Amino acid sequence: MQREVTFAGFGGQGIMTAGKLLALAGMAEGKEVCWIPSYGPEMRGGTAYCTVVVADRLIGSPIVNDPENVFAFNRPSLDKFAPRVRTGGLLLINSSLIDVRSPRQDISQVLVPCNDLANQLKNGRSINIVGLGAFVARSGMVSLEAQRSVLHKEFGKKKGDVLTATLEVFEAGVRAAQGDKEAVRG
Amino acid sequence: MQREVTFAGFGGQGIMTAGKLLALAGMAEGKEVCWIPSYGPEMRGGTAYCTVVVADRLIGSPIVNDPENVFAFNRPSLDKFAPRVRTGGLLLINSSLIDVRSPRQDISQVLVPCNDLANQLKNGRSINIVGLGAFVARSGMVSLEAQRSVLHKEFGKKKGDVLTATLEVFEAGVRAAQGDKEAVRG
Amino acid sequence: MSAPTTIFRRPEALRDAFTHYCPGCTHGIIHRLVAETLDELGLRERTIGIAPVGCSVLCYNYFNCDMQEAAHGRAPALATGVKRVLPDRIVFTYQGDGDLASIGTAEIIHAANRGEKFTTIFVNNAIYGMTGGQMAPTTMPNQVTTTCPRGRDVNTAGWPIPVADVLAQLRTPAYIERVAVHTPRYTVQAKRAIRQAFQYQAENRCYSFVEVLSTCPTNWGKTPNESVQWLEDVMVPYFKLGLKKSPDRPPVE
């Protein structure tokens, strides 16, 4: 069994970190994992994306052209990756910044207002964690417990309320995905 | 038919030029010629030598390990090259600077007091031309006429009495070789 | 009422392209000054620019004149090649501090010393921008970068190289000046210097070199306005601005 997701958005949205946290959760579950970044031109700006593969045996190709899951954090990412989602796969859309959906009928689409949720919790920079919560909750690619314990481990060392704040936005994401009324099934 | 000579001596004795003049004479006679220098370490001093090949067909190997003729202008050159002269070949020795002969019995040896002859003619720097005269006269590798005409062509352009002086030492060399009483036959 | 007169607009020598530079990065200002100069002196159509490797590698897409892209640090060698075979054209290199003051040290010094008749615009932003913020030869003492995470230690990495001052020690006649573009007051001076540099070239006088202090908000980890302040507070006192050498000065002191 091999599962994949591509997180895509602006540079600075924390896309890469979200992927890394997910991969760590996969590892915590004893799975094989692989995190593959896009590393664009040697300069600032533009879109960034990463793909995470979690599998129960050695991972062959790190290149996944038709990922099972895609999370588009901004419009250019939606345009680029929505057509690639594998038939039957899942497309998550950051509805705070994207006001359209993919015309595809053969995939599931879930809208998550990442920026709005993060802003509501006065943690505007954590849209990636909101997204991670929503993605894990919806895809089950790793267990929520594994993901939470990774967050504890990674943010526990940070000073101040970082851990609490992070868990808060994570759970907001989880709830959004679980209680999502706007989900569109293909 | 292919004929070869190696001229060897100190850097500064004009060895390379003598070889070049010989090669030009070969060319003037319509032969194939090749002039191969030793190009030692990237620095001054030490011994220098060059080999000239004159042939009536395309010259293959420019490397001649057992030349037919050798002209040793100083002692280290004698030590190095005398053993290599082909059996039946000719060894010319600048007896002004070298007071020994090769113990070999299978070659001809000719003594030419190059420095003395040059000095006698107040042209101490032309020991190479003395040697060239002696060599051509003795070996017949090119004709004396061809060699003389090359000297005319090469030194005729120079200002002053250079040509006259050059021809003078050349002829001294020629005479020395022709009238050599000390020649040792192997 | 008469039609309005536009008193500030994009120069013709700058293409109408959206640049890839980060918000507030002063590479953009320097581009504009060069382009304005080419327009004002009427040089654009006989100019060949050489792009470096660095954030400004893509300047070949922005300058509206013939352009070449060099290998990292080698722009002065390319420019030498171009100018020698096309002596009546205008040639300039546009180079960052990693490009010019690190890997390309030999090339810039020798082009300047041969007195190649081209112009160099040297963008000193105290960091390697394109590769994500490593230490440059011009990184300030104690400045943190990804390859000096504890701040530049002058005991092991040395002091920032004052390139313009070093080049000015060469005896070959040249025009060398250091300027900045972080506020309009400085930008006006920078414009004058860049114009002067191209002017000398157009007159076939000498090699000309303008070092421009520039910001890199992204890799300095500062907002554009904070960056302007940092440049003023930290870089300007160290990298003394002004004319370092002029071709009117005799070659040997």
Added chain:
Amino acid sequence: MSAPTTIFRRPEALRDAFTHYCPGCTHGIIHRLVAETLDELGLRERTIGIAPVGCSVLCYNYFNCDMQEAAHGRAPALATGVKRVLPDRIVFTYQGDGDLASIGTAEIIHAANRGEKFTTIFVNNAIYGMTGGQMAPTTMPNQVTTTCPRGRDVNTAGWPIPVADVLAQLRTPAYIERVAVHTPRYTVQAKRAIRQAFQYQAENRCYSFVEVLSTCPTNWGKTPNESVQWLEDVMVPYFKLGLKKSPDRPPVE
């Protein structure tokens, strides 16, 4: 009558080898000064010298201490590698003007600027000796060489690079001096400077650099004594001798 006292003899740090240098070439004097210094300061047994590519490439056969031979121009990079891993050893590079001021420009400038704690002996003989007399960056105006057969034309080849002066512009503390060895009067000064340079290194103070004006009778086409005169008449007036920088001066002016 008591036994005679020898008041001048070959230093221990100079092997008893016949050098390949041409008659009258002052490379030999500079070798001796370095060797005497190593002896006098007691450094020989913990010294690593780096030979250049140039006439002095074979100096690894002459100095009686550990030696490495670098690629052309790269001695300062090798020295950096050695000194960084063996900080308590004494390291020096011995380099010619082609080696140091042409192909190795970037390496010398950056080693000096990082303040690497080694010593450079820079032999400026205004020519490429080893390869048979081509133009060097320090070849004098109008001097004839095989690659400037009409004499160095400062309009196309630029003026000779005054390396010591250029390096002195770097802000990193260093000891930099220019000396000559064509007559004993100068040689005595040169010896003092070389000793000072190694002294600073032994004290772990700074990078130290001594530029030594030297003759190349063979490629200058002059006798040794004519060469001495030419050095005095032509090189000394241009390459100003003396202290250019001392570590006691503060790094930023």
Added chain:
Amino acid sequence: MPRVQVDRDRCKGCELCVRACPQKVLGISPRINFKGYFPAEPARPELCLGCRICAVTCPDVAIEIAVHGCRYNYFDY
């Protein structure tokens, strides 16, 4: 009267012009532009002197300035 114009989609919202304008003419728009930046805009256009300081400051040549009638050059550029 001078007129300062900011090209919304060329502006990267760096705020250099905002700080540079001696008249505080410029402010930041609350609406994101095509490239995802919050661009500058003339918030108090009536105060503009046409001094060109903002334009000289802008790294993205996003500002154009026009005047009606005569104008005074505050600095040579």
Added chain:
Amino acid sequence: MPRVQVDRDRCKGCELCVRACPQKVLGISPRINFKGYFPAEPARPELCLGCRICAVTCPDVAIEIAVHGCRYNYFDY
């Protein structure tokens, strides 16, 4: 009395010492040495001051100087 000694086979006959000696002690030997050079030799040894100028001058460290008894250092070296 100072004694200047030239190592015949190490000397390359460059004549730098000949010119440098203030006392004109040194001259060039008419006999070629092992390496093919005409080496320097003390022509007027009795004039030698032991000043070491010749030795400091020699690029080939071919000169050794010894003194009997006390000596005066003309220069520090």
Added chain:
Amino acid sequence: MPKKLMKGNEAIGEAAIVAGAQAYFCYPITPQTEIAEYLAKRMPEVGGVFVQAESELAASQMIFGAAAAGARVFTTSSSPGISLMGEAMSYITAAELPAVFINIIRCGPGLGGILPSQGDYLQAVKGAGHGDYKLLVLAPSTIQEAVDLTIEAFRLADKYLNPVMLIGDGLIGQMMEPVDFESCVKPPRLDCSAWATTGCAGREPHIVKTLFLDPNVLEERNRRLKAKYERMAREEIRFETYGCDPPPDLLFAAYGTTARVVRTAVDRLREEGASVGLFRPISVFPFPDDALRQVAHQPQVHNVLVVEMSMGQMLEDVQSALQGRRPLHFYGRGGGNVPAPEELIDEAKKLLGNGHGGKK
């Protein structure tokens, strides 16, 4: 220590530390700069030397100096930077010193791009520098293998007194995978007291050099190097086969990340019943030509398909090894494109279509 999720570049940096590297000299270039950034932090922590050089050329010469002084040293770069190290490679090999070079290859030629590539294979195995010299070249295909081979590279450099190069395409540098440093063994400290330039107290001076004016002496050294490479060919061949027992109808040959893509294609093709296998060279110099022949020349093998992120470089070695005895096919991607398993499956099917073990 449990497994750590690490970026290839950082893992390589840590591996060098585990291997006891004492000095690292570098110049930044994407996609390998994280090695430098990581070591800028780590080297001082372990008392090692970190120097950002003025160029790749200088960095490669600094390791020359430090290696001659007896230190365990390395440098890293990516394609354009590696092209500036050819001089040093030749010199260090000539001087018979241990040193490690790492090339995280990006797409070329020229400035090219920063995306992954295998376009520097020939440069690595045939020689960026001049003269008769070779590097021992290793090509990992996972981050763990990059770690293991980095450490191995230091050991082999010492064993042969010859530089060793690790080549990884950009993905090897940029991916994250879990790595385990627990089983890593630090190579013993090399005894270099017989030649290192450390000061001559109590012994004769050491000279490290590459100039040999006597042709016979230099020739002798040339022959010694040659003998070294022949020994490597006997002792250091490394490769892996996958799906080769029983012998496949179609044999893929690929290395590095590309080999992983092939592996996925092989898995999928085999699920569909196709007879395919993979031969993966790990040492690319010495190239496992005998081993490849042994697999490929079995009668069941009808076709060989080389896959590379290049226009065909390892292809030359495979071609030479196969001696024209099997039809040889090539599938290459360039410009930073990584072949996808689907492309390889399509390619394979074309070759299998002719009735030899293809999907029936």
Added chain:
Amino acid sequence: MPKKLMKGNEAIGEAAIVAGAQAYFCYPITPQTEIAEYLAKRMPEVGGVFVQAESELAASQMIFGAAAAGARVFTTSSSPGISLMGEAMSYITAAELPAVFINIIRCGPGLGGILPSQGDYLQAVKGAGHGDYKLLVLAPSTIQEAVDLTIEAFRLADKYLNPVMLIGDGLIGQMMEPVDFESCVKPPRLDCSAWATTGCAGREPHIVKTLFLDPNVLEERNRRLKAKYERMAREEIRFETYGCDPPPDLLFAAYGTTARVVRTAVDRLREEGASVGLFRPISVFPFPDDALRQVAHQPQVHNVLVVEMSMGQMLEDVQSALQGRRPLHFYGRGGGNVPAPEELIDEAKKLLGNGHGGKK
């Protein structure tokens, strides 16, 4: 003009002038410095550009700039200097510009020595630089051929918009032979108005670059280069055979000066009645592998003996070409030693001794 007795280096310099070279950038190094010295005099006489650069690296980048500006340009060096030009070779090829590199090879690796060698063969034909690029490489074996191929190099560089390299061992540079410039044809001036950067008056700006951020665009360029090399392999194969009709029992393969030594050995062996011949590649990239196979795979040919002044470099190309179908032998000299005819005769006799056409 009658034949002139010229040193190879000077003849090459003159040939470049005859070929219409407009600019030459160089750095001195033995054994090719005479090219620079000759051109320092000659270029100004013909209105051309002569610049002594600060290094080989700079010289190679100067020709990059000048080539992009539309000039006919070249540089020359010897082994260590060539190792500093790998970056430029990769860039100039990527930018698809014509330029000529000349390597008068000395013995290596490292500083090595200055005597003749063929030890940079692999560097020349496989790639000193990074990325998928190739030079067209020609190897003369007489001074006249050096002249002819130098001129040809300029023509081919224009034809393919790709750098061309001439490789000669040190003897090619240092020997004197008579040369004839009369029959030389200057290649026509290339029309580069479509891409050269000469100022954009009256047209859109030209951009000469090698950075292509879009992988598909870069891949497309990679494929275009590859197609170019395939075209070279069809159109530019050059070789010579000697004593191959009827097919010899023992076939020598050698190039450059070495081929001349072989020729002498062949002559002498044939005088003794032995059946020997020579295959001499003149273009070494593209390598004449088909042609070599056609000769070597004839049933009469029992052995192939490669002779090089190296430890076996062209050997790799011959091996690949022969496909293991003929026993392949190697005789190499290093360190600056040039094989003598006698050595080759001895070597040949060992192989001929087994009854196949040897001296009876």
